Amino acid sequence: MRLWRKFYCLSLASVSQNYFKLFDLDQSFCIDLSTLERHYRKIQSAVHPDRFVTASSAEKLSAMQQATLANEAYQTLKKPASRAKYLLSLSQIDATQETNTAMPMDFLIQQMAWRETLEDCKADKDIAGLEQLATEMRQAAHLLAEELNRLFDEQNDLSAATDATRKLIFIDKVCEDINKAITQIED
Amino acid sequence: MAYSDKVLDHYENPRNVGSLDKNDPNVGTGMVGAPACGDVMKLMIKVNDAGLIEDAKFKTYGCGSAIASSSLVTEWLKGKTIDEAYAIKNSAIAEELALPPVKIHCSVLAEDAIKAAVADIKAKQAGKEAA
Numbered sequence: 001m002r003l004w005r006k007f008y009c010l011s012l013a014s015v016s017q018n019y020f021k022l023f024d025l026d027q028s029f030c031i032d033l034s035t036l037e038r039h040y041r042k043i044q045s046a047v048h049p050d051r052f053v054t055a056s057s058a059e060k061l062s063a064m065q066q067a068t069l070a071n072e073a074y075q076t077l078k079k080p081a082s083r084a085k086y087l088l089s090l091s092q093i094d095a096t097q098e099t100n101t102a103m104p105m106d107f108l109i110q111q112m113a114w115r116e117t118l119e120d121c122k123a124d125k126d127i128a129g130l131e132q133l134a135t136e137m138r139q140a141a142h143l144l145a146e147e148l149n150r151l152f153d154e155q156n157d158l159s160a161a162t163d164a165t166r167k168l169i170f171i172d173k174v175c176e177d178i179n180k181a182i183t184q185i186e187d
Numbered sequence: 188m189a190y191s192d193k194v195l196d197h198y199e200n201p202r203n204v205g206s207l208d209k210n211d212p213n214v215g216t217g218m219v220g221a222p223a224c225g226d227v228m229k230l231m232i233k234v235n236d237a238g239l240i241e242d243a244k245f246k247t248y249g250c251g252s253a254i255a256s257s258s259l260v261t262e263w264l265k266g267k268t269i270d271e272a273y274a275i276k277n278s279a280i281a282e283e284l285a286l287p288p289v290k291i292h293c294s295v296l297a298e299d300a301i302k303a304a305v306a307d308i309k310a311k312q313a314g315k316e317a318a
Contacts, residue, residue, distance in 0.1 A: 096223035098292035101299040108218040111227045115248035166222040173225025 019073035019086060029080075029087060029152035029161075036077055043070040080145045081172045084152070084165040091158055095165045107167055114174050122181045130185075134178045137171050144168045190251050191285035197255035202262050205244045207231040212315055215269075215308025217300040221292060226253045230300040232264055232272070234308055240264045240272060245300075252290040256280050256297035264301070273305045 020027040023039040047063040047070070055063070076082045085095045103111075114137065121129035144164050151161040190198065206229070207214045213234050220227040226249030233242040243261040247254050259280060264272050280286075280294035 096221075098221065098223065099295060101219040101221055101296050102303075103218075103220045103222075105218060108220050108227055108229075111220060112218070112229060112246070112248070115227060119248075169222040170220060170225055170227075173222070177225070 017069065018090075019077055022070065022073050023077065025077070027087070027090070029084060030149050031077065031083070033078070036074065040070060040074040043067075079172075080141070080148065081165065081168040084148050084161065084168060087152060088158065088162055088165060093158060093162055095162050096169060103166065103170075104163070107170075111170055111174070118174065118178060118181065122185075125185045127182055127185055130178050130182050134175060134182075137175050137178070141168060141171045141175070144171070190255075193259075193284050194251055194255040194286070197258040197284070198251040201245075201254055201258040203242075203244050203258065204246065206246060207233050207242060207244050212311055213308075215304040215306075215311065217303030217305070217307060219296055219299045219303055221249075221253075221296050223292070224250060224253075226250065226293070226296060228253065228257050228296050228300045230257060230260070230297075230304045232269075232304045232308065234269060238268050240267050240269065249296075250290070250293065252284070252286055252293035253296055255284055256286075256293045257300065259283060260297050260301060269305045269308060272301055275301055 018027070020031075022043070023036050025031050025035060025039075044067060047066040049060070049063070052060045052063045076086050088095050114133065117129070117133050120126075121133065144167055147164050148161060148168070151157045151164060209216050209231065211233065215232050215234070217230045217232075218228070226247070228245065228247045228249065230245045231243065232240050235241045243264040245257040245261050247257045260275065263275065275298060277291070277294040277298035280297050281291050284294070286294055
């Protein structure tokens, strides 16, 4: 048991923190979510504090660090926007660089319209309107995820993938704000 | 995080919120966005025959600092030439509003919105001369 545990921690540490390798996944945008889930649970169970009750403090610390890393990696890979952003970062591209504020005009106009609808619905406490907006935005997010599939895994076009990732991050942010607004109205 | 008094003032009483006629040949529109925080900013300027900015309006969805940055620049823009407007630096905006380091990107957004609006009006004017 003790040996096995040591081996597990060592093998985890040696993946040099690549999130995809950590979960035995190919480094691509399209991933099998059930594989991700399965490997995540396996790691979490292997480094669970209960297994380290009698371990040295160094081992306890190492296990805790592995658990934190696995959690961060899982959260990053689970969602398309953060997975795309992470994939780009592996190619030294920062999709949300603060000095880059240029976005396609049609997308910004669309973004402004979504924000206006959100504000109007919030003012009118219109939950049905907010839910409709959320549906519309989920559809837009779905189309972008399909586009990212092609751009990353088929065409390896990282420049276009960066643009699409920025759009998806934008959309996720509005969706988050829609959910907040719905919760606020319901309270 | 505490906002400075100036940010709060602009946030609570934003100046020059609204739009101008985007089809007016003397109106330039600049739109920019910051995906990291989901901010989107629209800035419109109207230039008179003397080449001075006579009106500026903005519409910003974002945090208090982004709203304050765009509100402040609409005040600064009025009476300036478009070249003077183009020279406005985000550091001046950040300094005036006492923005903390994590909010500097809001002033970058405002500077880029000015540059985009100036580029738009220059393109419109070039088109007018060519016609």
